[in-house]
Amino acid sequence: RIKGRYMTRYAFYDKAMRDQMIEEQMIVRNMEYALHEGQFVINLQPVYEIPSKKIIGAEALVRWNYPKGPIPPSKFIPIFENNGFIVRLDRFVWEEACKVLRAQIDAGYNPLPISVNISRLNFYSQDLLEFLQSLIKKYDLQPKMLKLEITESAYMENPHQLIAMVRAFRGNGFSVLMDDFGSGFSSLSMLKDLPVDVLKIDMAFVQEVDKSSRAGAIMESIVELGKHLNMDVVVEGVETQEQLDFLSKIGCREIQGYYFAKPMDKEAFMGLVQRSQDI
Ligand code: C2E
Ligand code: MG
Ligand code: MG
Ligand code: MG
8 A cells, every 4th residue: 555655764764854855845835935035145255366465356156045044055056956056056056156257347447257167957058158148138248257167966867968068168268177176086087178267176185184184185186187188287176274375375265265255145245356456
């Protein structure tokens, strides 16, 4: 009997799993409404150049201001990657990033480029490049102002499609960043085939440099590799002065991390850009 089957399966779940299922259902039930009601917003986390300590750009990161309390991306992004909603949410985030680029120009600033995350699911939509181009046109921007962050998972699923996409993006003036570099299984073979502009080294490496000389040696080698391949290297997740000192020592030039700035709302970011450009 069906009831009996459910009972047996039910016995496998402990309380934590049950809570997680309930939370997941809550997220799926609320996502459309939340997007419609403006509960999703972007934060911007500045990227700094060292040693000048100048702000040179930012990454757009989505936030869900759920009325009962914020829900972190680590909870909802995997769910939206499963049910496909990430395709729409990403596009919303890209448009919000374009608005911030437009606002910088309208305020008379020298606009700092913003990078956006592109879920691997978006690579299956035929109109991805067209959509990005329509945004650039709508907000009257240069494609180089919007940087596209991709991850290894997209490559592992469909290398040929991703290589073709990256070529098309770059051919049309967009920069492409490889996010979380070094965290996957095929980082080096991917690098061989994929002509990206920037490597963003996974947070795990910098957060270990104090504890492990191996992590440090790997970081140093990636920075060197970037130079040889004519790619910029960004290190994300920098939290301490010691980590910063190490990165300066090995010749790393671009940094994103709590040590300099946490992700902040649009208004705070605009203020920061303004102050950085005051003479
Ligand atoms: P990511 O793209 O690698 O973004 C960097 C994450 O590291 C962000 O977490 C950022 O807040 C965090 N971070 C930056 N500096 C530090 C630091 O010094 N220490 C620590 N502990 N963390 C730091 P966040 O915003 O929670 O996002 C997590 C992930 O969710 C992102 O990783 C990205 O994979 C995904 N994500 C966020 N926004 C979007 C989006 O709009 N679209 C898609 N597809 N994914 C997104
Ligand atoms: Mg990213
Ligand atoms: Mg990353
Ligand atoms: Mg990540």
